[in-house]
Amino acid sequence: MLIRAGEAVSSQGAWVAEMIHPSVDQGVGTQSSFLRKTFNLSSRGGAGTLRISALGLYRAFINGKRVGDDLLTPGWTSYWDRLSFQTYDVSALLQDGDNTIDVWLGDGWYRSRMMWPRNQLFNTWGDKIGAIAELRGANGELIVGTDGTWQSGLAPVMKSGIYYGENYDARAENAPVSGGASVLGGFDKSTLLPAETTGVHELPALPVVKTFADAQGRTVYDFGQNAGGYVAFTVEGEAGAKITIEHAELTNHLGEFDRESMRSAEARVEYVLKGGAPESYRPTFSFFGFRFARVAIEGKATITDIKMIPISSAVTRTANFSSANPLVNRLVENTVWSQRSNFIEVPTDCPQRDERLGWTGDAQVFAPTACYLHESHGMLVKYVRDLIADQRPDGAIPHVVPDPTRNHEDVIPGFYGSTGWGDAIAVIPWTLYSHYGDRAILEEALPAMVKWNDFVWSISDGPIVRPPAGWGERGFTFGDWLQPQGDFAKPYPTIGDDAAATIYLYISSHLAAKTAEVVGDLAQAKRLNDRAAEVKKAFQREFMTAAGRIGYNDQTSYALGFLWDLIPPEHYEAAKGYFKETVARAHGRIGTGFIGTPALLPALVKIGEAELAGSVFLQEGLPGWLFQVKMGATTIWERWNALNEDGVAFDPQMNSYNHYAYGAVCQWLLEGVAGFRPDPALPAFKHIFFEPTIIPALSPVAANHDSVAGRIEAGWKIDGGKVTYSITVPEGASGTLVLAADYTDANVDGIAVSERGTDGKARSLLAPGKHKVTFRISKP
Template identity: 65%
Template sequence: MEKAAPDSVATGWVAEMIRPLSDQGVGTPASFVSKTFRLDRVGGREVLRISALGLYRCFINGRRVGHDLLTPGWTAYDKRLSFQTYLVADLLVPGENEISIWLGDGWLRSQLMWGKAPIFNTWGEHIAAIAELRAAPEDRDPILVTDASWQSGELPIRKSGIYYGEAFDARLTPVVSAGVEPLPFDSSILVAHETTPVRELVPIEVVRSWTDAEGRTVYDFGQNLGGYVAFSVKGDAGARVEVEHGEVLDQSGQFYNGNYRTAAARFEYTLAGKGEEHYRPTFTFQGYRYARVTISGNARLTHIVSVPISSVTEVKASFTSANPLVNRLVLNTLWSQRSNFIEVPTDCPQRDERLGWTGDAQVFAGTACYLADTQSFFTKWLRDVVADQREDGAVPHVVPDPTRLKPQDYPGFFGSTGWGDAIAQVPWQVYLHYGDTAILRETLPAMVKWVDFVWSISDGPIVSPPRQWGGRGFTFGDWLQPSGPSAKPLPTIGDDAAATIYLFITASLVGRIARIVGETGIAARMEDMASQVKSAFAREFVTASGRLAYDDQTSYALAILHDLVPEEHREAAKDYFKSTILRSEGRIGTGFIGTPALLPSLVKIGEPGIAADVFLQEQVPGWLYQVKMGATTIWERWDAIAPDGSIYNPQMNSYNHYAYGAVCQWLFEGVAGFRPDPQDPGFATIIFEPTIIPELSPVAASHDSIAGTIKAGWSVEGETVTYDVEVPDQSRGLLRLPAGARNAQVDGQAWNGGDEPLSAGQHRIVFELAPAARLGLDKLDINARTP
């Protein structure tokens, strides 16, 4: 059975959205709707169009339709609801047939949000299904539709929820017990599923297991992920298997999931007692590395595996170096992307959150586009961002936004700079990687509304956000920025500087985007706003000596990277920037918005050695610290586990958050040294510009772009660097060598000293790098320029 191309199916819906009258509401047993029907013949081109309020899984004659998970997916359900189309001829027979659609609470009505203010029934109180069977994709008259003639009943799934998990009683058989009721429903909101479906990845076997003091078995799968366990079991009817999930072990090596907060994150399976039984959940997923299994009654597991699931199923990039910690960091980032790219780019897959935080997505989008094909994934999500955007232009903190229809406990859950900027930053990355001008044109009006909103927060170029949550224009600033030693905390960027910098970044970018799509009037207005912000920033946040007001790593990194420091102060600002690094003893002093800019800005000021020292240091806070501590995904907090193994406050501590994995964009674009040319996107022109860090030699990286496979790698012998690159057949390259490169040759010919054009194919570049190019922190004097 194959999935049909959505655009090949006749438009217009005849079917009704029907709810099962057997359903008793959120948190109660799942239900099904079903219908028997007759076919005179099976023509071989039959298609099923199907969607649901809640989650569905469909069966025809007892056989599953498709292999997609968590359908119909997650969107702003009141404005956009996805449907899937499947070729189902191989499931049909001449004569009598039976179709059954299982329905679960899913994102529609199971708990979303956290703590003392969970939201239930977010987008509706009723689970329901809509489906049409047609003899051929182009047929306009269906041979079967959901309507009032269908029947319903309860399922063996006794409870399910995104955060809760699932309880399944295999002793029960689905039996019709009630009818159905058509619901008022506007079928115009139905849209063909816009991205790759969620699918299972290769299962992971247990790497070790042990029995705790209470007799429960703990299984370690060796990898934190988003997915579920699947197991086989034998035993008596009524015996029960309970599975709990955890990401880490506590300081004493015991199973731990206190950081899940109010998410039960458990599976309960009650045996039917009929030979070997097999179970994996239907309407939920969890984030975990460890599973703790409690068996009640006479039963034993015969097999258990961990099954990752994701919307991104193919790896599109690789990066290796001589440092195994760096290599594992890249792999950890990939696993965090897989775990959190499940229909929506979420922050985490485990606790009572799992929401599409816009700030996380905007800093990570570039890395995401390297590691996987995310064009359709981001396009689909951006349409939900637009759907959830408020009338005044404010973009929600999370999309799809559960608070838009239920704002009581979360008033003003929108409008943060650095978060709402995703409406411009994410389309821009999609454009760079895929040459997609359509997404720029589609989202431009929303981008303009966002920039105007940010300007309106303080009615001018300097943005002064309110401090209190829910205030209009509240900002998260540089979220989770470490403060350094507790004896003398380091300064951190203020909300006003962070918000003003982001207003400049996005106004400039929207002006650029407007010119690309031919909206010159919008471009001129945005460019004027950006110019005003730049001038105001210099007056407000740059002192006469060239020091920035908050004198912290994020301020310098963002201001230098985006050319906000006036020319007459740049040299001084560079020294002050370096002093912030020295004061932190080479450790990271940036949070969510500052971290992606930190290393590129150090390279930009001609300090690749300092960038290398910051990146490679293995203490907390640092990228490699968490790898040394055994992380298999990216942590939310730099200090999620202390060096002594103690766990940070569980109220906000996830071990699977991809945001800090945004450093991988620098590994590809900076270290390996290839990136798309904004003037010729989609890797039609590839800029090769490596940053040589001898400690990483040899480096090798690749990316399967839409233009073909790009490869770049280098090795260092003494002062000689050998840089090998491969340009796809459909592309051309531009070579830019690092400052200090000497005696360079390109394919045996002397380098011309400027941008060297590279034709499609393989090229070898050899050059010498002066020792001074690697000078790091040990060569700097913290007193060279003091605040």
């Protein structure tokens, strides 16, 4: 059983054990090794705890029985600064007399290949794997710890890697020790810290829904769901027979098994039978992103059972949304599965190809949605701490964290400093505060926020940020990554890098100022508020015409401008008209990329265009959220046109079918359509705003969220022009109902709501418990 940090004395205190390296290890990409120690317990004397970590991945066994059930331990961190360890109650595994502890080691993220073929890295954080472990008794006394007296041998994992997969030869099980161990000099024990997240665990297995044979006679299994995980199978056959499994996200438009989205990731499993009784296997040190598995058999063997095992750090679902539209309901499930698939130790872009990196831009746009859909506090706190660890001396935040390029700039220079990406250091801590009331992470992250903010200002030494165009240059930005191009003969207007970067300088200044206010650094708050005001004025001077048009005249500019209150009052009405024209010009479809998409629908609602927001959301053409679902997607695509209308892939070299970024629309479904959101002034849902957006085609809508304050429920149905809105405010919380100006004749629990503010909106305080609200939609 895994003991959480702080639950046991053995999780605390100085380490006596040493980080040790198996002498039989032959380096990256070779056969895995194990470390072993035999010790005697004349009397067990009750409890025993094991705290353990590794450079690489480990799996521990005591007396042949596995320790714990979490996967890919000790996890993935910025290893030079932070290395997690786990603490387990192993009392039930110990016995009187002789005991043996084995620790298998794999390359993992630590030293297997990272990045792409043109600039790939091996031994990214180090070239020697190792383990550190302490077994302690009931009173905390040390029973055994890793040191130079341990022995080592070769494990049956013949090769493993994050992108590669795993080769396993069952004939090599139970190998004897064949070498010793040495203490890894220079290892800094101060980097060891208790595991901060729930870890990676298996989710319920998914059965095969369909099989077919390819042209070579290999069997393809369809599990019906794209996910991060692996295949588990049982096989019977002769010793030496081999099972080879390849993985894919889809079949192509011809119905063929299609591995092109894996790019150079081998993403394979090879299993060699020992023969005799039925053998069951699932990988130890790798995972895959896939829906389909193609199986080839060499020799005499028969697979008697096979299933997909999804794995994730997002194990506790905390929100649901349903409507009358099955495509919308499936979109929500697709987002849930994309979060599960990409919340494997680190919030990554994709789980399948030669990437699987912690892209900061993806994480910051999705963080609020993540906190709704699954319990995400521990994982995102850990990620913020990795952001801080990998921040460059000048304040730049890497594009990906943990950052493989750190200290490898001879191979990959300048992989940091993009606005919209590095702003994760401001957005994610503020999200954690809003959702979970975590003031401590604000205090911890504020210095890094300020350094980042100063870095962005320094790109152009002023409030207008003018990023360079060249990849790797200081301050390069990805802008509004993967905006749809529309008709190639007349493509959609695109936000300029300077406007995008300047808007994000405002956002990060604003959030850092609010953070400083919360933690009590009033001088810093004033400095940052003054900066935000200066950037806002500069944006209006530089990018807005006298007619109220934003210079680039694109959806993202208007969406972010309205959402973050960058449009001056004198231009508000004109800019609204231009914003609506950008949607009309795109034939009522999406014209936004990674940073613009989460803002698009909330901004339309904010300017009073709820009907237009609903129309954009519900249209089923390309580009569109529901187009993906109609095309059979079971997760969120990386790009709007990952598949075209004819089912042909757009670009196999950059085409993931399991990215969560565009799934950030689920934040709007919960906060906008169902209508509940936290109040940053009273975070952790101690006070909740209920402000629904009625999209008649979705009726009835039902949603809930298991917040830290308790379960929140909100749903509505429409009958003619009358809406019935049902709300549950958790005990210990309070709520405020907010109704748009065109929602009239409002009643709360039978009592009329008559007062309206200067914005035309009706408001009513809500006590804990269930409430029934009725109102009518009055068209202007």
